[in-house]
Amino acid sequence: MKHANLSPLLFLVPIVYSAPLEARLAICRDVTFQVSGSAQNRNLSSLNLADPNATLAAFEADAFPLVPVSGTQTLAGTFCEPTVVNENFFSLQVLFHGITGNRGYWNALGGLSTGYVPYQPQNYSWVDVAHANGYPTLALDRLGAGESSHPDPVAVVQGPYEFALYHDLAIQLRTGTTGQLLLPYENLIFVGHSYGSEIGNSMAQLFPEDFNTLILTGFSKSVLPSFFGVVLQTPEPAAVENPAKFGTLAAGYLTAPVELTHTNSFFGSPAQAYWDPEASYLYWVREDVVSVGQFVSVYVGITEAPAYRGRVLVLTGEQDQAFCGPGSPVLGFAECGSLLPDTQALFPNADYNWHSINATGHAINYHYSAQAAFQVAHRFLAGQRYEG
Numbered sequence: 001m002k003h004a005n006l007s008p009l010l011f012l013v014p015i016v017y018s019a020p021l022e023a024r025l026a027i028c029r030d031v032t033f034q035v036s037g038s039a040q041n042r043n044l045s046s047l048n049l050a051d052p053n054a055t056l057a058a059f060e061a062d063a064f065p066l067v068p069v070s071g072t073q074t075l076a077g078t079f080c081e082p083t084v085v086n087e088n089f090f091s092l093q094v095l096f097h098g099i100t101g102n103r104g105y106w107n108a109l110g111g112l113s114t115g116y117v118p119y120q121p122q123n124y125s126w127v128d129v130a131h132a133n134g135y136p137t138l139a140l141d142r143l144g145a146g147e148s149s150h151p152d153p154v155a156v157v158q159g160p161y162e163f164a165l166y167h168d169l170a171i172q173l174r175t176g177t178t179g180q181l182l183l184p185y186e187n188l189i190f191v192g193h194s195y196g197s198e199i200g201n202s203m204a205q206l207f208p209e210d211f212n213t214l215i216l217t218g219f220s221k222s223v224l225p226s227f228f229g230v231v232l233q234t235p236e237p238a239a240v241e242n243p244a245k246f247g248t249l250a251a252g253y254l255t256a257p258v259e260l261t262h263t264n265s266f267f268g269s270p271a272q273a274y275w276d277p278e279a280s281y282l283y284w285v286r287e288d289v290v291s292v293g294q295f296v297s298v299y300v301g302i303t304e305a306p307a308y309r310g311r312v313l314v315l316t317g318e319q320d321q322a323f324c325g326p327g328s329p330v331l332g333f334a335e336c337g338s339l340l341p342d343t344q345a346l347f348p349n350a351d352y353n354w355h356s357i358n359a360t361g362h363a364i365n366y367h368y369s370a371q372a373a374f375q376v377a378h379r380f381l382a383g384q385r386y387e388g
């Protein structure tokens with residue numbers, strides 16, 4: 001590949017903002033995409049979220065009637081082009097955060113439109129590591145988060161409709177028709193966290209040609225056992241909990257009101273996993289929202305993806321309460337054990353890789369082990385295999 005003819009592209013970028021470290025590694029700007037799709041969402045009107053036992057039974061049965069949804073939405077994000085130019089320049093990492101997250105998850109809980117200064121980015125910024133390795137990144141606000149559209153949180157903002165929208169985005173990114181990014185990207189890397197990883201799993205099943213490679217962090221094939229621990233967070237309407245930030249959102253957009261129960265699910269027990277308490281505090285205080293539809297989608301979404309033949313890396317904290325435990329240390333310890341190798345069952349025809357990060361809970365980007373996890377992900381992208 002010839003590098004000399006790439007640099008003029010960097011000067012065509014219309015608006016450039018940068019924090020000092022970002023400026024050293026990449027040139028970043030905010031972008032928005034118009035995406036359309038149609039899907040069969042679930043009719044959730046029979047669900048009684050106030051009764052956890054009945055809710056879990058309804059998730060296990062997954063017998064909700066289906067309702068067609070369609071339409072066009074805006075997806076917002078931050079696009080960064082690395083200043084380190086190598087053969088990875090045409091491989092775009094598309095980053096999908098988890099529930100109550102937004103694009104800031106990938107950048108030390110801050111940057112550009114998030115309104116926050118990144119916290120110790122030298123420790124916690126995934127995108128800085130990606131840029132240092134020469135990858136461009138697109139950190140999205142998923143549907144219903146950050147600056148993206150916030151349609152009906154119960155009927156519309158659910159997994160199936162999200163998959164259709166991200167499929168449209170993938171086509172636009174591949175064909176170079178976003179009107180926002182200058183290059184087409186024929187190599188798309190899906191990077192997810194938690195529910196974002198579940199989306200990658202579903203994209204692999206429904207649209208196996210969209211993403212060449214999947215990195216699924218904070219993920220396994222098993223999420224239902226965490227339901228009772230996760231609901232201990234007692235999610236509340238975000239508009240009530242934080243009117244200054246979320247006052248315009250419908251009541252079906254939820255957020256976690258209590259730091260301790262939030263930390264219990266996303267970080268776990270300090271006896272099992274190691275992190276800086278300031279990181280878990282900021283993870284809570286800077287949290288975004290989850291729609292009721294997405295909360296349901298977390299628990300009914302995991303699927304086998306036999307048509308997917310790309311490379312997959314499942315990268316999860318060994319003590320992940322959400323995907324390897326009861327959802328909160330109040331209910332018991334977490335341990336992935338054989339769950340990560342067993343998750344290969346979801347990807348029977350892919351090049352399946354897995355790696356467990358010790359002393360680490362669900363929010364792997366915010367534990368002391370974060371840099372080690374980021375290095376594993378980028379060694380995987382460079383071709384290394386991981387089976388443990």
Ligand SMILES: *[C@@H]1O[C@H](CO)[C@@H](O)[C@H](O)[C@H]1NC(C)=O
Binds near residue numbers: 044045046065067
């Ligand atoms: C959803 O199901 C309820 C019955 O539980 C029904 O009254 C309602 O019309 C359905 N909504 C749609 C959009 O189909």
Ligand SMILES: *[C@@H]1O[C@H](CO)[C@@H](O)[C@H](O)[C@H]1NC(C)=O
Binds near residue numbers: 053
């Ligand atoms: C939920 O089920 C458990 C047993 O699995 C039972 O002990 C508990 O009382 C039930 N709670 C409600 C509200 O029905």
Ligand SMILES: *[C@@H]1O[C@H](CO)[C@@H](O)[C@H](O)[C@H]1NC(C)=O
Binds near residue numbers: 358359
């Ligand atoms: C994982 O970390 C814990 C706590 O530091 C330690 O006791 C244990 O030996 C480690 N396990 C492995 C497999 O390294």
Ligand SMILES: *[C@@H]1O[C@H](CO)[C@@H](O)[C@H](O)[C@H]1NC(C)=O
Binds near residue numbers: 120122123368369371
């Ligand atoms: C994180 O960054 C701070 C400040 O630069 C540093 O003192 C600390 O050792 C780092 N921690 C880890 C786990 O890398």
